[in-house]
Amino acid sequence: MRKYSQFACVDWSGAKTERPTGIAVATMNQDGPPSLLAPHPRWSRADIRDWLLKLAGARTDILIGFDLSMALPFFDMNAYLPQWDASPTTPRDLWRLIDNICDDDPHLGSSSFVAHPEGKRHFRHSKNHIGDLFEGGTGRLRVVEQHQRDTKQAKSASCFNLIGAAQVGKSSLTGMRMLHQLDGAIPIWPFDPIPESGPVIVEIYTTVAAWAAGLPKGRSKTRNRAGLVQALKTLGSPAPARLASYDDHSTDALITAAWMQQAAQDERLWKPPVMTAEIAEKEGWTFGII
Template identity: 50%
Template sequence: MTKRKARFTQFIAIDWSGAVGPRQKGIAVAECRPGGGAPTLIRPGHIWSRAEVLDLILATETDTLIGLDLGPSLPFVDRGAYFPGWDESPADARGLWALVERICLDDPHFAASSFVDHPEAARHFRRHGGRTGDLFEPGRGRLRATERAQQRMGLSPYSNLNLVGAAQVGKSSLTGMRLLHRLSGRVAIWPFDPVPEAGPVVVELYTTLAAIAAGRARSRSKMRTHAELDAALLALGSAPGGGDGSISDHASDAILTAAWMRKEASRQDFWQPGGLTDEIARTEGWTFGVV
Protein backbone atom coordinates (compact mmCIF):
# COMPACT_ATOMS: atom_id res chain seq x y z
CA MET A 1 0.00 0.00 0.00
CA THR A 2 3.02 2.26 -0.30
CA LYS A 3 2.34 5.49 -2.14
CA ARG A 4 4.57 6.16 -5.12
CA LYS A 5 5.55 9.69 -6.02
CA ALA A 6 2.99 11.77 -7.90
CA ARG A 7 3.26 10.76 -11.53
CA PHE A 8 -0.17 10.95 -13.12
CA THR A 9 -0.46 12.74 -16.46
CA GLN A 10 -4.21 12.22 -16.93
CA PHE A 11 -7.23 12.05 -14.65
CA ILE A 12 -10.48 10.33 -15.60
CA ALA A 13 -13.61 10.39 -13.45
CA ILE A 14 -16.48 8.03 -14.26
CA ASP A 15 -19.97 8.46 -12.87
CA TRP A 16 -21.28 4.89 -12.98
CA SER A 17 -24.80 3.43 -13.19
CA GLY A 18 -26.51 0.26 -12.02
CA ALA A 19 -29.48 0.66 -14.36
CA VAL A 20 -30.72 -2.22 -16.50
CA GLY A 21 -30.29 -1.99 -20.24
CA PRO A 22 -27.64 -1.87 -22.98
CA ARG A 23 -26.85 1.84 -22.43
CA GLN A 24 -27.14 4.01 -19.32
CA LYS A 25 -27.86 7.72 -19.35
CA GLY A 26 -26.42 7.83 -15.84
CA ILE A 27 -22.87 7.11 -17.02
CA ALA A 28 -20.66 10.15 -17.62
CA VAL A 29 -16.91 10.20 -18.25
CA ALA A 30 -14.70 13.29 -17.86
CA GLU A 31 -10.96 13.82 -18.14
CA CYS A 32 -8.34 16.46 -17.52
CA ARG A 33 -4.58 16.89 -17.65
CA PRO A 34 -2.16 18.44 -15.17
CA GLY A 35 -2.43 22.20 -14.87
CA GLY A 36 -5.48 24.37 -14.56
CA GLY A 37 -7.46 23.61 -17.68
CA ALA A 38 -11.13 22.76 -17.33
CA PRO A 39 -12.00 19.05 -17.43
CA THR A 40 -14.05 17.98 -20.42
CA LEU A 41 -16.49 15.17 -21.07
CA ILE A 42 -15.23 12.29 -23.15
CA ARG A 43 -17.72 11.77 -25.98
CA PRO A 44 -20.18 14.48 -24.83
CA GLY A 45 -23.76 13.60 -25.67
CA HIS A 46 -22.92 9.93 -26.02
CA ILE A 47 -24.97 7.40 -24.06
CA TRP A 48 -22.40 4.96 -22.75
CA SER A 49 -22.63 1.23 -22.30
CA ARG A 50 -20.75 -0.40 -19.47
CA ALA A 51 -18.78 -2.46 -21.99
CA GLU A 52 -17.58 0.77 -23.61
CA VAL A 53 -16.32 2.01 -20.25
CA LEU A 54 -14.42 -1.26 -19.84
CA ASP A 55 -12.86 -0.81 -23.28
CA LEU A 56 -11.89 2.77 -22.44
CA ILE A 57 -10.10 1.72 -19.25
CA LEU A 58 -8.33 -1.21 -20.88
CA ALA A 59 -7.14 1.05 -23.71
CA THR A 60 -5.60 3.51 -21.24
CA GLU A 61 -1.85 2.90 -21.15
CA THR A 62 -0.59 6.25 -19.86
CA ASP A 63 -0.06 7.20 -16.20
CA THR A 64 -3.74 7.83 -15.58
CA LEU A 65 -5.65 8.00 -12.33
CA ILE A 66 -9.12 6.58 -13.07
CA GLY A 67 -11.90 7.09 -10.56
CA LEU A 68 -15.07 4.99 -10.53
CA ASP A 69 -18.11 6.18 -8.58
CA LEU A 70 -19.14 2.77 -7.27
CA GLY A 71 -18.57 0.51 -4.29
CA PRO A 72 -16.02 -2.14 -5.26
CA SER A 73 -16.99 -4.53 -2.47
CA LEU A 74 -19.45 -5.33 0.32
CA PRO A 75 -19.06 -5.20 4.11
CA PHE A 76 -16.80 -7.94 5.43
CA VAL A 77 -14.78 -6.96 8.51
CA ASP A 78 -17.79 -6.37 10.77
CA ARG A 79 -18.87 -10.03 10.54
CA GLY A 80 -15.77 -11.70 9.13
CA ALA A 81 -17.73 -12.56 5.98
CA TYR A 82 -19.69 -10.96 3.16
CA PHE A 83 -22.58 -13.39 3.58
CA PRO A 84 -22.46 -15.00 7.03
CA GLY A 85 -23.99 -18.46 6.97
CA TRP A 86 -23.56 -19.01 3.21
CA ASP A 87 -20.91 -21.62 2.46
CA GLU A 88 -20.09 -19.91 -0.86
CA SER A 89 -19.26 -16.61 0.80
CA PRO A 90 -15.86 -15.59 -0.65
CA ALA A 91 -12.74 -14.85 1.35
CA ASP A 92 -11.75 -11.65 -0.44
CA ALA A 93 -12.94 -9.04 -2.92
CA ARG A 94 -11.61 -10.78 -6.00
CA GLY A 95 -13.50 -13.88 -4.94
CA LEU A 96 -16.62 -11.73 -4.54
CA TRP A 97 -16.22 -10.27 -8.03
CA ALA A 98 -15.81 -13.79 -9.43
CA LEU A 99 -18.90 -15.02 -7.56
CA VAL A 100 -21.07 -12.18 -8.88
CA GLU A 101 -19.75 -12.81 -12.39
CA ARG A 102 -20.43 -16.56 -12.22
CA ILE A 103 -23.98 -16.18 -10.98
CA CYS A 104 -24.74 -13.36 -13.44
CA LEU A 105 -23.03 -14.90 -16.43
CA ASP A 106 -26.26 -14.89 -18.47
CA ASP A 107 -27.28 -11.35 -17.42
CA PRO A 108 -26.51 -9.03 -20.36
CA HIS A 109 -24.73 -5.66 -20.19
CA PHE A 110 -22.96 -6.40 -16.87
CA ALA A 111 -26.32 -6.53 -15.08
CA ALA A 112 -26.48 -8.22 -11.68
CA SER A 113 -30.17 -9.19 -11.43
CA SER A 114 -29.42 -12.89 -11.00
CA PHE A 115 -27.20 -12.18 -8.01
CA VAL A 116 -29.78 -9.94 -6.37
CA ASP A 117 -32.38 -12.70 -6.80
CA HIS A 118 -30.13 -15.57 -5.72
CA PRO A 119 -31.86 -17.25 -2.74
CA GLU A 120 -28.79 -17.04 -0.49
CA ALA A 121 -27.54 -13.60 -1.53
CA ALA A 122 -31.05 -12.12 -1.41
CA ARG A 123 -31.23 -12.78 2.34
CA HIS A 124 -28.68 -9.97 2.81
CA PHE A 125 -30.23 -7.32 0.53
CA ARG A 126 -33.02 -4.79 0.85
CA ARG A 127 -34.88 -5.04 -2.46
CA HIS A 128 -37.83 -3.31 -4.08
CA GLY A 129 -41.39 -4.28 -3.28
CA GLY A 130 -40.79 -4.56 0.44
CA ARG A 131 -38.54 -7.57 -0.05
CA THR A 132 -36.00 -7.16 2.71
CA GLY A 133 -33.84 -10.17 3.42
CA ASP A 134 -33.97 -11.65 6.89
CA LEU A 135 -30.24 -10.97 7.30
CA PHE A 136 -30.31 -7.32 6.16
CA GLU A 137 -29.20 -5.17 9.07
CA PRO A 138 -31.98 -2.71 10.09
CA GLY A 139 -31.57 0.95 9.22
CA ARG A 140 -29.02 1.84 6.58
CA GLY A 141 -27.62 -1.68 6.53
CA ARG A 142 -24.11 -2.98 7.14
CA LEU A 143 -21.30 -0.60 6.26
CA ARG A 144 -17.74 -1.10 5.15
CA ALA A 145 -14.93 0.36 7.24
CA THR A 146 -14.43 3.17 4.73
CA GLU A 147 -18.13 4.05 4.98
CA ARG A 148 -17.89 4.26 8.76
CA ALA A 149 -14.95 6.61 8.22
CA GLN A 150 -17.18 8.63 5.90
CA GLN A 151 -19.70 8.92 8.73
CA ARG A 152 -17.00 10.30 10.98
CA MET A 153 -16.35 12.93 8.31
CA GLY A 154 -19.99 14.02 8.51
CA LEU A 155 -21.18 12.16 5.41
CA SER A 156 -24.21 9.87 5.17
CA PRO A 157 -23.27 6.71 3.28
CA TYR A 158 -25.73 3.90 2.61
CA SER A 159 -24.90 0.23 2.64
CA ASN A 160 -24.00 -1.40 -0.65
CA LEU A 161 -26.50 -4.08 0.42
CA ASN A 162 -29.34 -1.56 0.08
CA LEU A 163 -30.92 -1.63 -3.39
CA VAL A 164 -33.88 0.69 -2.71
CA GLY A 165 -34.26 4.46 -2.92
CA ALA A 166 -32.67 7.37 -4.76
CA ALA A 167 -29.59 7.27 -2.53
CA GLN A 168 -28.92 3.55 -2.96
CA VAL A 169 -25.59 2.53 -4.40
CA GLY A 170 -25.98 -1.24 -4.28
CA LYS A 171 -26.93 -1.77 -7.92
CA SER A 172 -24.01 0.33 -9.14
CA SER A 173 -21.70 -1.61 -6.87
CA LEU A 174 -22.82 -5.03 -8.10
CA THR A 175 -22.64 -4.12 -11.78
CA GLY A 176 -19.29 -2.49 -11.03
CA MET A 177 -17.99 -5.75 -9.60
CA ARG A 178 -18.51 -7.37 -12.98
CA LEU A 179 -16.42 -4.57 -14.49
CA LEU A 180 -13.71 -4.98 -11.84
CA HIS A 181 -13.64 -8.74 -12.43
CA ARG A 182 -12.68 -8.02 -16.04
CA LEU A 183 -10.08 -5.43 -15.03
CA SER A 184 -8.51 -7.62 -12.34
CA GLY A 185 -4.94 -8.54 -13.23
CA ARG A 186 -4.92 -6.16 -16.18
CA VAL A 187 -5.13 -2.75 -14.49
CA ALA A 188 -4.07 -1.87 -10.93
CA ILE A 189 -7.12 -1.43 -8.68
CA TRP A 190 -6.25 0.38 -5.45
CA PRO A 191 -6.06 -0.67 -2.65
CA PHE A 192 -6.58 -4.27 -3.72
CA ASP A 193 -3.36 -3.81 -5.70
CA PRO A 194 -0.34 -1.69 -4.74
CA VAL A 195 0.22 1.48 -6.75
CA PRO A 196 2.61 0.50 -9.57
CA GLU A 197 5.56 2.56 -10.75
CA ALA A 198 3.83 3.33 -14.05
CA GLY A 199 0.55 2.87 -15.86
CA PRO A 200 -3.09 3.47 -14.95
CA VAL A 201 -4.55 3.06 -11.47
CA VAL A 202 -8.26 2.64 -10.69
CA VAL A 203 -9.70 4.04 -7.44
CA GLU A 204 -13.14 4.23 -5.86
CA LEU A 205 -14.78 7.67 -5.85
CA TYR A 206 -17.39 9.33 -3.68
CA THR A 207 -18.27 12.38 -5.77
CA THR A 208 -19.73 14.25 -2.79
CA LEU A 209 -16.17 14.63 -1.49
CA ALA A 210 -15.27 16.71 -4.53
CA ALA A 211 -18.34 18.90 -4.12
CA ILE A 212 -17.58 19.52 -0.45
CA ALA A 213 -13.96 20.35 -1.29
CA ALA A 214 -15.32 22.92 -3.74
CA GLY A 215 -17.28 24.60 -0.95
CA ARG A 216 -20.71 23.11 -1.53
CA ALA A 217 -22.82 21.84 1.35
CA ARG A 218 -23.34 18.08 1.53
CA SER A 219 -27.08 18.58 0.99
CA ARG A 220 -26.34 20.61 -2.17
CA SER A 221 -23.64 18.45 -3.67
CA LYS A 222 -25.48 17.95 -6.97
CA MET A 223 -24.97 20.69 -9.60
CA ARG A 224 -27.46 21.00 -12.42
CA THR A 225 -26.38 24.23 -14.08
CA HIS A 226 -23.12 25.21 -15.76
CA ALA A 227 -22.97 28.29 -13.52
CA GLU A 228 -22.93 26.12 -10.39
CA LEU A 229 -20.34 23.80 -11.91
CA ASP A 230 -18.08 26.65 -13.01
CA ALA A 231 -18.14 28.20 -9.53
CA ALA A 232 -17.14 24.83 -8.05
CA LEU A 233 -14.36 24.35 -10.60
CA LEU A 234 -12.93 27.77 -9.78
CA ALA A 235 -12.94 26.86 -6.09
CA LEU A 236 -10.73 23.86 -6.92
CA GLY A 237 -8.27 25.99 -8.89
CA SER A 238 -9.57 24.87 -12.27
CA ALA A 239 -10.62 26.99 -15.20
CA PRO A 240 -14.40 27.01 -15.69
CA GLY A 241 -15.97 25.04 -18.48
CA GLY A 242 -17.84 28.06 -19.78
CA GLY A 243 -21.08 26.34 -20.72
CA ASP A 244 -24.56 27.81 -20.46
CA GLY A 245 -27.84 26.58 -19.05
CA SER A 246 -28.49 23.20 -17.51
CA ILE A 247 -26.25 20.15 -17.20
CA SER A 248 -27.01 16.68 -15.88
CA ASP A 249 -25.77 15.97 -12.39
CA HIS A 250 -24.01 12.89 -13.78
CA ALA A 251 -21.94 15.05 -16.12
CA SER A 252 -21.23 17.69 -13.47
CA ASP A 253 -20.21 15.03 -10.96
CA ALA A 254 -17.71 13.55 -13.42
CA ILE A 255 -16.30 16.91 -14.49
CA LEU A 256 -15.87 18.30 -10.98
CA THR A 257 -14.44 15.06 -9.60
CA ALA A 258 -11.85 14.91 -12.37
CA ALA A 259 -10.64 18.37 -11.31
CA TRP A 260 -10.62 17.29 -7.66
CA MET A 261 -8.60 14.16 -8.45
CA ARG A 262 -6.03 16.28 -10.27
CA LYS A 263 -5.75 18.61 -7.29
CA GLU A 264 -5.50 15.88 -4.64
CA ALA A 265 -3.73 12.99 -6.38
CA SER A 266 -0.44 13.51 -4.56
CA ARG A 267 -1.88 13.71 -1.02
CA GLN A 268 -0.13 11.10 1.07
CA ASP A 269 -3.03 10.71 3.52
CA PHE A 270 -5.40 9.86 0.67
CA TRP A 271 -3.19 6.91 -0.30
CA GLN A 272 -2.35 5.88 3.26
CA PRO A 273 -5.47 6.57 5.34
CA GLY A 274 -5.14 5.64 8.98
CA GLY A 275 -8.01 3.15 8.97
CA LEU A 276 -6.83 1.11 5.99
CA THR A 277 -5.41 -2.24 7.08
CA ASP A 278 -4.15 -5.09 4.93
CA GLU A 279 -7.34 -7.06 5.66
CA ILE A 280 -9.57 -4.14 4.64
CA ALA A 281 -7.51 -3.59 1.50
CA ARG A 282 -7.98 -7.26 0.58
CA THR A 283 -11.68 -7.59 1.39
CA GLU A 284 -13.48 -4.23 1.37
CA GLY A 285 -11.30 -1.69 -0.37
CA TRP A 286 -11.30 2.00 0.46
CA THR A 287 -12.70 5.24 -0.97
CA PHE A 288 -10.06 7.60 -2.35
CA GLY A 289 -10.15 10.81 -0.30
CA VAL A 290 -11.54 9.31 2.90
CA VAL A 291 -9.14 9.75 5.81
Protein backbone atom coordinates in the same frame (compact mmCIF):
# COMPACT_ATOMS: atom_id res chain seq x y z
CA MET B 1 5.02 9.84 -4.50
CA ARG B 2 3.63 8.65 -7.84
CA LYS B 3 2.73 11.36 -10.37
CA TYR B 4 -0.03 11.15 -12.98
CA SER B 5 -0.39 13.09 -16.22
CA GLN B 6 -4.14 12.54 -16.61
CA PHE B 7 -7.15 12.08 -14.35
CA ALA B 8 -10.60 10.65 -15.00
CA CYS B 9 -13.83 10.31 -13.08
CA VAL B 10 -16.43 7.72 -14.05
CA ASP B 11 -19.85 8.49 -12.63
CA TRP B 12 -21.23 4.95 -12.75
CA SER B 13 -24.75 3.55 -12.92
CA GLY B 14 -26.37 0.22 -12.12
CA ALA B 15 -29.52 0.86 -14.17
CA LYS B 16 -30.77 -2.13 -16.15
CA THR B 17 -30.65 -0.43 -19.55
CA GLU B 18 -27.76 -0.92 -21.96
CA ARG B 19 -26.78 2.75 -22.01
CA PRO B 20 -27.84 4.37 -18.72
CA THR B 21 -28.24 8.13 -18.57
CA GLY B 22 -26.35 8.00 -15.28
CA ILE B 23 -22.94 7.13 -16.75
CA ALA B 24 -20.65 10.10 -17.35
CA VAL B 25 -16.89 10.24 -17.88
CA ALA B 26 -14.72 13.32 -17.47
CA THR B 27 -10.97 13.59 -17.98
CA MET B 28 -8.40 16.23 -17.14
CA ASN B 29 -4.69 16.69 -17.70
CA GLN B 30 -2.33 18.59 -15.44
CA ASP B 31 -3.32 21.95 -16.92
CA GLY B 32 -7.08 21.54 -17.28
CA PRO B 33 -9.86 22.28 -17.83
CA PRO B 34 -11.76 19.02 -17.35
CA SER B 35 -13.78 17.79 -20.30
CA LEU B 36 -16.44 15.18 -20.91
CA LEU B 37 -15.84 12.08 -22.96
CA ALA B 38 -19.28 11.79 -24.51
CA PRO B 39 -19.65 9.10 -27.17
CA HIS B 40 -22.68 8.68 -29.39
CA PRO B 41 -24.71 6.78 -28.42
CA ARG B 42 -24.26 7.05 -24.66
CA TRP B 43 -21.74 5.01 -22.69
CA SER B 44 -22.58 1.43 -21.83
CA ARG B 45 -20.86 -0.42 -19.00
CA ALA B 46 -19.18 -2.66 -21.57
CA ASP B 47 -17.91 0.47 -23.35
CA ILE B 48 -16.29 1.62 -20.11
CA ARG B 49 -14.65 -1.78 -19.64
CA ASP B 50 -13.30 -1.73 -23.18
CA TRP B 51 -12.05 1.86 -22.78
CA LEU B 52 -10.18 0.82 -19.65
CA LEU B 53 -8.60 -2.13 -21.43
CA LYS B 54 -7.38 0.23 -24.16
CA LEU B 55 -5.84 2.49 -21.51
CA ALA B 56 -4.15 -0.55 -20.01
CA GLY B 57 -2.82 -1.66 -23.38
CA ALA B 58 -1.45 1.80 -24.10
CA ARG B 59 0.03 2.11 -20.58
CA THR B 60 -1.67 5.51 -20.30
CA ASP B 61 -0.48 7.40 -17.23
CA ILE B 62 -3.92 8.10 -15.78
CA LEU B 63 -5.64 7.92 -12.39
CA ILE B 64 -9.26 6.78 -12.80
CA GLY B 65 -11.87 7.22 -10.09
CA PHE B 66 -15.06 5.15 -9.98
CA ASP B 67 -18.06 6.26 -7.95
CA LEU B 68 -18.97 2.84 -6.55
CA SER B 69 -18.08 0.48 -3.71
CA MET B 70 -15.52 -2.09 -4.79
CA ALA B 71 -16.26 -4.69 -2.12
CA LEU B 72 -18.99 -5.67 0.31
CA PRO B 73 -18.60 -5.30 4.08
CA PHE B 74 -16.53 -8.08 5.63
CA PHE B 75 -15.27 -7.17 9.10
CA ASP B 76 -18.62 -6.58 10.79
CA MET B 77 -19.54 -10.27 10.40
CA ASN B 78 -16.23 -11.80 9.30
CA ALA B 79 -17.80 -12.62 5.92
CA TYR B 80 -19.07 -10.83 2.85
CA LEU B 81 -22.17 -13.03 2.70
CA PRO B 82 -22.73 -14.76 6.05
CA GLN B 83 -24.48 -18.15 6.09
CA TRP B 84 -23.66 -18.78 2.43
CA ASP B 85 -21.22 -21.64 1.96
CA ALA B 86 -19.98 -20.05 -1.27
CA SER B 87 -19.17 -16.74 0.43
CA PRO B 88 -15.72 -15.66 -0.84
CA THR B 89 -12.89 -14.44 1.34
CA THR B 90 -11.22 -11.99 -1.07
CA PRO B 91 -12.58 -9.11 -3.17
CA ARG B 92 -11.51 -10.71 -6.44
CA ASP B 93 -13.27 -13.94 -5.55
CA LEU B 94 -16.33 -11.86 -4.67
CA TRP B 95 -16.20 -10.15 -8.07
CA ARG B 96 -15.85 -13.56 -9.74
CA LEU B 97 -18.85 -14.98 -7.86
CA ILE B 98 -21.06 -12.05 -8.85
CA ASP B 99 -19.92 -12.10 -12.48
CA ASN B 100 -20.40 -15.86 -12.79
CA ILE B 101 -23.90 -15.82 -11.32
CA CYS B 102 -24.85 -12.90 -13.58
CA ASP B 103 -23.26 -14.36 -16.70
CA ASP B 104 -26.58 -14.38 -18.58
CA ASP B 105 -27.59 -10.87 -17.48
CA PRO B 106 -27.23 -8.42 -20.37
CA HIS B 107 -25.32 -5.14 -20.17
CA LEU B 108 -23.19 -6.24 -17.19
CA GLY B 109 -26.35 -6.29 -15.10
CA SER B 110 -26.65 -7.74 -11.61
CA SER B 111 -30.27 -8.92 -11.46
CA SER B 112 -29.40 -12.61 -11.17
CA PHE B 113 -27.21 -12.05 -8.12
CA VAL B 114 -29.85 -10.20 -6.11
CA ALA B 115 -32.43 -12.82 -7.19
CA HIS B 116 -30.19 -15.78 -6.32
CA PRO B 117 -31.69 -17.96 -3.54
CA GLU B 118 -28.73 -17.20 -1.26
CA GLY B 119 -27.82 -13.75 -2.54
CA LYS B 120 -31.29 -12.25 -2.19
CA ARG B 121 -31.35 -12.98 1.54
CA HIS B 122 -28.88 -10.16 2.19
CA PHE B 123 -30.63 -7.27 0.43
CA ARG B 124 -33.44 -4.81 0.98
CA HIS B 125 -35.22 -5.10 -2.37
CA SER B 126 -38.26 -2.94 -1.65
CA LYS B 127 -40.30 -1.70 1.27
CA ASN B 128 -42.15 -5.01 1.41
CA HIS B 129 -39.38 -7.31 0.21
CA ILE B 130 -36.49 -7.50 2.65
CA GLY B 131 -34.13 -10.44 2.84
CA ASP B 132 -34.01 -12.29 6.14
CA LEU B 133 -30.28 -11.53 6.48
CA PHE B 134 -30.56 -7.80 5.77
CA GLU B 135 -29.33 -6.16 8.95
CA GLY B 136 -31.99 -3.46 9.12
CA GLY B 137 -31.60 0.28 9.44
CA THR B 138 -28.97 1.60 7.08
CA GLY B 139 -27.72 -1.89 6.31
CA ARG B 140 -24.24 -3.31 6.72
CA LEU B 141 -21.34 -0.92 6.10
CA ARG B 142 -17.67 -1.38 5.32
CA VAL B 143 -15.12 0.05 7.73
CA VAL B 144 -14.52 3.05 5.46
CA GLU B 145 -18.25 3.70 5.12
CA GLN B 146 -18.82 3.65 8.87
CA HIS B 147 -15.73 5.84 9.33
CA GLN B 148 -17.08 8.35 6.81
CA ARG B 149 -20.29 8.59 8.80
CA ASP B 150 -18.60 8.75 12.20
CA THR B 151 -16.27 11.55 11.11
CA LYS B 152 -18.89 13.32 8.95
CA GLN B 153 -16.60 13.18 5.92
CA ALA B 154 -19.45 11.65 3.90
CA LYS B 155 -22.68 9.75 4.34
CA SER B 156 -22.25 6.50 2.47
CA ALA B 157 -25.12 4.10 1.89
CA SER B 158 -25.01 0.34 2.31
CA CYS B 159 -24.47 -1.82 -0.77
CA PHE B 160 -27.17 -4.12 0.60
CA ASN B 161 -29.86 -1.47 0.19
CA LEU B 162 -31.37 -1.54 -3.31
CA ILE B 163 -34.07 1.12 -2.94
CA GLY B 164 -34.20 4.90 -2.80
CA ALA B 165 -32.43 7.67 -4.68
CA ALA B 166 -29.25 7.25 -2.64
CA GLN B 167 -28.92 3.48 -3.08
CA VAL B 168 -25.55 2.29 -4.38
CA GLY B 169 -26.08 -1.47 -4.35
CA LYS B 170 -26.91 -1.97 -8.02
CA SER B 171 -24.12 0.29 -9.25
CA SER B 172 -21.58 -1.41 -6.99
CA LEU B 173 -22.59 -4.94 -8.01
CA THR B 174 -22.43 -4.10 -11.71
CA GLY B 175 -19.11 -2.37 -11.08
CA MET B 176 -17.74 -5.51 -9.46
CA ARG B 177 -18.65 -7.46 -12.60
CA MET B 178 -16.71 -4.95 -14.66
CA LEU B 179 -13.70 -5.13 -12.32
CA HIS B 180 -13.66 -8.91 -12.63
CA GLN B 181 -13.72 -8.68 -16.42
CA LEU B 182 -10.71 -6.38 -16.39
CA ASP B 183 -8.86 -9.47 -15.17
CA GLY B 184 -6.08 -7.55 -13.45
CA ALA B 185 -5.27 -5.38 -16.48
CA ILE B 186 -5.25 -2.24 -14.31
CA PRO B 187 -4.07 -2.10 -10.68
CA ILE B 188 -6.81 -1.12 -8.23
CA TRP B 189 -5.84 0.81 -5.10
CA PRO B 190 -5.60 -0.23 -2.30
CA PHE B 191 -5.95 -3.90 -3.29
CA ASP B 192 -2.87 -3.74 -5.53
CA PRO B 193 0.52 -2.03 -5.30
CA ILE B 194 0.72 1.21 -7.27
CA PRO B 195 3.02 0.80 -10.29
CA GLU B 196 5.53 3.42 -11.37
CA SER B 197 3.59 4.12 -14.56
CA GLY B 198 0.39 3.23 -16.37
CA PRO B 199 -3.25 3.49 -15.30
CA VAL B 200 -4.51 3.04 -11.74
CA ILE B 201 -8.12 2.74 -10.55
CA VAL B 202 -9.43 4.09 -7.25
CA GLU B 203 -12.85 4.17 -5.61
CA ILE B 204 -14.12 7.70 -5.11
CA TYR B 205 -17.21 9.39 -3.73
CA THR B 206 -18.27 12.37 -5.82
CA THR B 207 -19.84 14.09 -2.81
CA VAL B 208 -16.38 14.41 -1.23
CA ALA B 209 -15.19 16.26 -4.32
CA ALA B 210 -18.32 18.43 -4.36
CA TRP B 211 -17.78 19.52 -0.76
CA ALA B 212 -14.12 20.28 -1.51
CA ALA B 213 -15.39 22.43 -4.38
CA GLY B 214 -17.51 24.49 -2.00
CA LEU B 215 -20.91 22.96 -2.65
CA PRO B 216 -22.93 22.86 0.58
CA LYS B 217 -23.79 19.69 2.44
CA GLY B 218 -27.25 18.54 1.51
CA ARG B 219 -27.02 20.37 -1.83
CA SER B 220 -23.93 18.82 -3.38
CA LYS B 221 -25.29 18.75 -6.94
CA THR B 222 -25.08 21.53 -9.49
CA ARG B 223 -27.17 21.58 -12.64
CA ASN B 224 -26.18 24.82 -14.35
CA ARG B 225 -23.08 26.37 -15.85
CA ALA B 226 -22.68 29.06 -13.21
CA GLY B 227 -22.59 26.51 -10.41
CA LEU B 228 -20.15 24.30 -12.31
CA VAL B 229 -17.80 27.17 -13.13
CA GLN B 230 -17.80 28.35 -9.51
CA ALA B 231 -17.09 24.85 -8.19
CA LEU B 232 -14.19 24.41 -10.58
CA LYS B 233 -12.86 27.87 -9.72
CA THR B 234 -12.81 26.87 -6.05
CA LEU B 235 -10.67 23.89 -7.05
CA GLY B 236 -8.37 26.14 -9.10
CA SER B 237 -9.53 24.69 -12.40
CA PRO B 238 -10.40 26.62 -15.57
CA ALA B 239 -13.96 26.52 -16.85
CA PRO B 240 -14.77 23.75 -19.33
CA ALA B 241 -16.38 24.09 -22.73
CA ARG B 242 -20.13 24.62 -22.66
CA LEU B 243 -22.13 21.45 -22.19
CA ALA B 244 -25.16 20.39 -24.17
CA SER B 245 -26.86 19.57 -20.87
CA TYR B 246 -25.93 20.37 -17.26
CA ASP B 247 -27.18 17.15 -15.68
CA ASP B 248 -25.71 16.24 -12.31
CA HIS B 249 -23.93 13.14 -13.66
CA SER B 250 -21.88 15.26 -16.06
CA THR B 251 -21.15 18.00 -13.54
CA ASP B 252 -20.26 15.44 -10.85
CA ALA B 253 -17.75 13.84 -13.21
CA LEU B 254 -16.18 17.17 -14.22
CA ILE B 255 -15.86 18.44 -10.65
CA THR B 256 -14.45 15.14 -9.41
CA ALA B 257 -11.88 14.90 -12.20
CA ALA B 258 -10.64 18.37 -11.25
CA TRP B 259 -10.58 17.42 -7.56
CA MET B 260 -8.60 14.26 -8.33
CA GLN B 261 -5.92 16.32 -10.05
CA GLN B 262 -5.31 18.04 -6.71
CA ALA B 263 -6.04 15.16 -4.37
CA ALA B 264 -3.61 12.80 -6.08
CA GLN B 265 -0.74 14.92 -4.76
CA ASP B 266 -1.90 14.72 -1.13
CA GLU B 267 0.10 11.93 0.47
CA ARG B 268 -2.33 11.72 3.41
CA LEU B 269 -5.05 10.43 1.11
CA TRP B 270 -2.91 7.49 0.03
CA LYS B 271 -2.11 6.52 3.62
CA PRO B 272 -5.28 7.04 5.71
CA PRO B 273 -4.47 6.16 9.34
CA VAL B 274 -7.57 4.02 9.85
CA MET B 275 -6.89 1.87 6.79
CA THR B 276 -4.92 -1.12 8.04
CA ALA B 277 -3.33 -3.60 5.67
CA GLU B 278 -6.10 -6.07 6.45
CA ILE B 279 -8.84 -3.53 5.70
CA ALA B 280 -7.13 -2.61 2.44
CA GLU B 281 -6.94 -6.28 1.48
CA LYS B 282 -10.52 -7.30 2.35
CA GLU B 283 -12.71 -4.21 1.91
CA GLY B 284 -10.68 -1.57 0.14
CA TRP B 285 -11.05 2.14 0.81
CA THR B 286 -12.57 5.29 -0.63
CA PHE B 287 -9.84 7.58 -1.96
CA GLY B 288 -10.17 10.98 -0.30
CA ILE B 289 -11.30 9.72 3.11
CA ILE B 290 -8.75 10.11 5.91
